[in-house]
Structures are given as structure tokens and as C-alpha cells.
Amino acid sequence: MASGDVLVVGIDHTCAMKNVPDWARTQGYNVDIDEVGDGEWEVIIEKA
């Protein structure tokens, strides 16, 4: 992936909802979380 590319990760596991954004932030990527339904999220990760 190139800088500025966006990866959208669909998640319905509450643990992954914590450790995927945590991991992406420690890599220095921009992270946005969208709760698309009850207990269901899309984590939008932009490569720095």
C-alpha cells in the first residue's frame, strides 16, 4: 500500500475493535472508527 491509501477493516469482535485501532495508531497511521450497526464497526486506516 502507498502513503495515503485507505484500508477498511470490517469488525464484529469487541477485542479486535480495541487492538486493531491500537495497532494501527502505534504504526503511526490515521484511524477512524465508524459504528455501522449494533456491535459492528468499520475501522478506516489511512497509511501515513
Added chain:
Amino acid sequence: MDNNMVERPSLYDTLLKKEWSYYTGAVVIAALALALNAFSGIWGVSGPLSIWGGKVLTLFGVNADAFKGFNGSLAKYSFWGNKPSITDMGLLLGAAISTLLAAEWKIRKLKHWKQALSAIIGGLLIGFGAAIAGGCNIGGLFSQLPQFSIAGWLFLLMCFLGAWVGGKLLRFFMPPVSNKRPNRKRLTPEQRKKNKMIQIAVGAAILIIALAAGFIVSPKYPSAPAFVVIGLGLGYALQRSRFCFTAAYRDPTLTGETKVTRAFILALALSTIGFFGFHAAKYGVDLSKLTPENMPGNPVHLQMIIGSFIFGIGAVLAGGCASGTFVRVGEGYVQNVIALVFFIVGNTIGKIVVPFFKGTFLQAGGTKVYLPTLVGGLVPALLIQLAVLLGLWVLAGWWENKKKVNA
């Protein structure tokens, strides 16, 4: 993205939705486990499972109580008279309440048949492993190691090795990865609001019913309300902090992450300090009141070592250890419901076969090994144990940084 987000979280988000840090979870879980111990002995999870399995056998006309492993315990069993039964149900309901109050509860379906297969195999392994190891990773490790029992340290080591093997096997059970963005059904703000109110109401209702049930039975079972409160608290804290015992020994070798591992080590250290107090009061700091009969801990033998290794493999495949399985069932994971059923099956099989291992090499030389008797007292044992845990905590941090650099 993150930098542009200036929206302040509401009071509801802060109190009921935002997850706790792993360290917050570690502190609350250690405190609740110590409170349980102060009240009526150590926290365990897997104990009642074989009894539930034996009860099912009885329903099918099998006189399971006649088996040596049960030896009449099925007839005497009552849910409210059995502490771990209440705290296990507390784990499940506490996690359900936490998820419902955050409006995040849903039935989390299987995504692939391989998940069912890994839940079946993992469930059988954690059940059988816990039965022969003398406890799961709670009774055999989290409540064992802090009471200066060498069996607890061996469980940690073998479970860690088992989790490493489990991590290697996990790739055979991984569903195929899809690169397509699924067409998720997005809810309108109105639907979201309505669902949120329903979930919060159901969560509050379960909380009230669970607490009321504990108090209703209290004339006959005076300890029940305390067990209900502590069990619900443990389930709530485990869910809210996403604290995961399996991740603590799986992730260092699988992903190189050690945040949960370090929080787990903190929980062990806090529990060690707590148990130091309990043991100083019970045995005296000079151990003058310690006898072979009242010595704490599980015996160390080959069977226990093999069992904890099997447990480690199983926990990774099942998608949760003993407490984790109950918590995830509460959150609505179908995979963990399957794992729980086979956890009960494996534990029941283990309970029935363990008496046949008596007198064999598997239990040969089985004795309790209590660290304070090896190092000249409780104070040196406390200092050594805390120093080793600190060393492991530093090592875990170093490992994560090393993996990150090499990534």
C-alpha cells in the same frame, strides 16, 4: 480522521461505552478475585462443568455418580450451593450486561464452518486439559501462581508453550480472507437510538433480576449475593477492558503484541501482594502455622504439566480460555457457545478418566511445592516472585518493541 475529531464523548459514552484500558481491567479483576478469596477461597471456573456434564449423562439414564471421578457429588450438587457455578453464570451475565449497556450486543454468527471445527477441537482440549491439570487457567494459574505455588508457574510456562503451538495450528482453521467490502446494512439514527434504548433496558433488567435472584436465595445460601455481585463484576470488567487471558499468552508469539500480557503480569503481581497478606495471616510470616495438610496449591506431576500444555493449545483454538469462553458467550458469539458445549464434554471425559491415572507415572511424585518453603519464608518468596514478574514485564515490553522494529 483522528486529528480532526474534536467531538467530546457524552457521559453515557464515558461511563458505559468506552472500553477500559487493559491495566484498569487488570486492577479490577485482581481486586475482585482477591475479594472472592477473602470471602470463601480462590476463584475457579472449570470446576462445575464436569458436574453439568455428569448431570446430562444422568438425564440419559447413565448412573454417572457411580463413576469414581464423581463419587456421589452429582446428587449433592445444587447451583446456589456451588460458588463457581454462580460466578461462572456471573461472568456470562456480567459480560452480557456490559455489552448491552454499551448497545453493542448482537448474535455474532459463524463466518465459516472452520470456526465451528476449531471451537469443537479447542473446547474438547480446554475441557480435558483443565480436568487433568487440576484446574483451568483461572484455578490452575491465575489463582494458583499468586499463592506462591510452583504448579501455577509451571501452568503458566506450559500454557504459554501450548498457546504457541495453538497459534501455529490456528492457520488451518482460518476462514478464507475476502477483499470485498461487504454490503453492511447501515441503521438510520432513529433505528440506532431505538435499538440502543432496547439494549440498555434489557441490560438493566438482567442486572436487576440477577441481583434479586441472589438476594431471594440468601436465607438458604447466605453467600449467594456476594458471589453474584463478584461474578457479575468480573464478567463486566473482563468485557469492558477486553482483558483476555488467552491473548496474554497467545499474542507474544502470534502477533508480537504484549499489551495484554503486561496487564496480565500486573494482575498476577497485585494478586501476589494480596495472597502474601492472606498467607501471612493464616500461616504466620515465619510459616510456623504451615503444615503439609494446610499447604496451599496444586500438586506438581506430569499429568498437571501435560494438562496445562493441552489447555494452552485448546484456548487458542476455542477462541477463549475458561473465563473468556463464558464472557464471549455473554457477548453473543456462536463460536464460543459451541466451544462451551465441548468444554463441558471434554471436562466430563477428563473427570471420568483421571481416577485411572492414580498410581501411574502420570501422577508419580506428585507433591505440592510452596515457594516460601524453598526460599526461607514468605518475605523472600514475595520479593523473588515480584522480581521475576517485573523481569517478565520488562521482557514483554522489550519483545513488543523488537517485533515492531523487525515488522
